Amino acid sequence: MSDLPAYRVWALPGIPEVRTGDDIAKLIASAATAEGLPGLADGDVLMVTSKILSKAEGRVVQADDREAAIDAETVRVVARRGPLRIVENPLGLIMAAAGVDASNTPAGTVLLLPEDPDASARRIRAGLRDTLGVNVGVVVTDTFGRPWRSGLTDVAIGAAGVRVLDDLRGGTDAHGNPLSATVVATADELAAAGDLVKGKAAGLPVAVVRGLSHVVVSDGDGGGDEVAGADGDDEGARALVRNAADDMFRLGTSEAVREAVTLRRTVREFTDEPVDGGAVRRAVAAAVTAPAPHHTTPWRFVLLESPESRGRLLDAMREAWIADLRGDGFTEENIARRVRRGDVLRKAPYLVVPCLVMDGSHTYPDARRNAAEREMFVVAAGAGVQNFLVALAGERLGSAWVSSTMFCRDVVRDVLGLPADWDPMGAVAVGRAAVSPPARVARDAAAFVTVR
Template sequence: MTESRLVSLFALPGLPEIAAGDDLGMLLARALRDERIELRDGDIVAIASKVVAKAEGRAVEISGRADHEGLVTEQSNRVVAERLSAAGTTQVVRSKAGPVMAAAGIDTSNVEGGKVLLLPGDADRSARELRRELAGRTGAHVGVIVTDTASRPWRVGVSDFALGAAGVNVLDDLRGHADSDGRTLKMTVRALADELAGAADLVKDKTLGLPVALIRGLGTYVVQDAAEHDAGRPGDEGAAPLVRDDEDDWFRYGHVEAIRAALGVRTGEVDSPPIDSGVDDLPSRVKRAIRVASAGTSPLSGTAGWVMRPIASGAAVRVTEAQHAAGLVKAPEGAHPMMVATAGLGALLQRLDAALWAEDLRGDHVIDWRPDGLPDHATVTIRLP
């Protein structure tokens, strides 16, 4: 007979509004005592990163949207995707904290006016310190998870995940184990700490001032040698193992950003599409594709000899020889100018095809030729896929 499991989750009331410099361990221990809750070995404390960040003084004053976007850049390692809205540019980035998040996890809710809240500087360290403090005050060997909220690719809505952890096995590697039919599992690695964070969020409530939850009944996932609180011990490496390395990330960029990166377009060189695709008309999409195809870098100098412009209200693109193109583009030694011009036009049309694809458009191109064999111009008819 399969052993049943009973897991209990409950929010911890009684925690005051947190300010910079507050002793979270002491405040949690006091709230537990006031609520007559006794921590037990194997309990897991899930605490919102916002509370940790406030105690660590991570609130920053800003004077406007430009400051906010500057902070996002400062707290980011790489832009994954970005879109425009009426309020400005929204970016999904690989944050310096590790996870891929919108706006690098910078929070504006429940923060004093004129300020925003950065993520904790090192959420794993914060979790270790809180675990050590709780062990010292209560004598219980517990796990600690610092949680945050993020949206998810391919799914609507947000969910909590483990930003930092201490004393908890964050991954449950089932590879090599047999399933109920006796087949060997080859791929299954459960994101255990994220599942715990998501479960805890069912009882936490930011609107009611309940940022902490206690999970009971899953002590098997808590590291039991609680006398040690050093980073990097086997089974207690913090939340870092949950973050997929760039080289293993199949989805490093959004589809628009992947095309732009391949064409050598730098972040911010061309405006991003709007968040609401419904407000983006055909002429705007075609003009943006032209800017993307014309920007960045091309391996062929001949592309500079041609210019693109939308015609027929964005229903087509005309590609013509640039004014004074002969002076702009010089054939490399040993190359025929006609070949350079022809290759450049072909390369530019291919760049435009790629840029149109990122706008969910397609192009059918026709080249008109001169009697001397040189390309005269090209017309690209735009169509929906």
């Protein structure tokens, strides 16, 4: 039985109320060496609640209004429901209220998270090595809620001397099946184990895990713990924060819509990466939820997925455009320059031609109401295309809505074999952006509002 995998975890009593300027490593060392306790040994891992680090590092701030403190610590709002906000804080952590805590601190003050929890963990580790001569791992913990799961748990927000991730990819399971996606969040598992004995209101901010020395990195040359990465593969808890490009669940509730609208930018340079037709069809499904008059469905989307179909259309449109420019009296040099500038559609690996159909429209005895009827349908078409562009952005696809097909509708219908009552409403270039678009120019919404 002694050979079975096992570990022991206990809370460390004797940590006093922490004040600004206190040396947490010395407080832990003093508590760990008290009579009757097992002390600390090489390979132990300490779970340290972030609150005591916040206090020691002077992250206690006056805040009669906690909301203002949350605002100051918020990089991005992910989701909001009533007064509750799930936000991204400067550490890249997605959590409630940016980690701003009004508990266990005097009235009128709040606790902010440590500015650099990995650095805090490194200082504690170095201090314990200097004081007690032990090589331990340190995990700084805080309490998180989790999407799709009820209840709270402690997770790692800082770490030193610990392999925070255990990458099992490339190995096999007990049945010989390859492991292609398994990366275990070891530091989070340690944080949760420590929380089982620390408790939320027991006044025990530090826990010790013994028996898992394989997760503790070597002490290296005995120095340099103040430098990130000084311990070889000691990468800190920042490695647990998924980068935005790989995060499939980055957005929340209504903020997802606002974020997608913000992400929608006109892209004029595309990579050669093929476009997933399924993603485009999902965007079409979003497009056709737009409002439309008389319960109609005035949208049609022609997907040009083959290079041949795109080439035929663009060649025909170019000839039509050149003929128009010649008719307008432009020189051949000017025509060539304009055509080159207008070649954004040729640079995209995928084209979509949205079309308007007037099925279900009403006919009136006077031209004024008939014109208004068509305008209603055109507005509905625009709403559908906007839905389409936003949904493409949600699929991480860039797009450019170009009006050119509207100037040669007969040519487009002829080349694509479309019915005579389908009106092309421009063309949408779709693909992966080759370069990041420039920062969006800020616009004051109040400049576009009139109140009566």
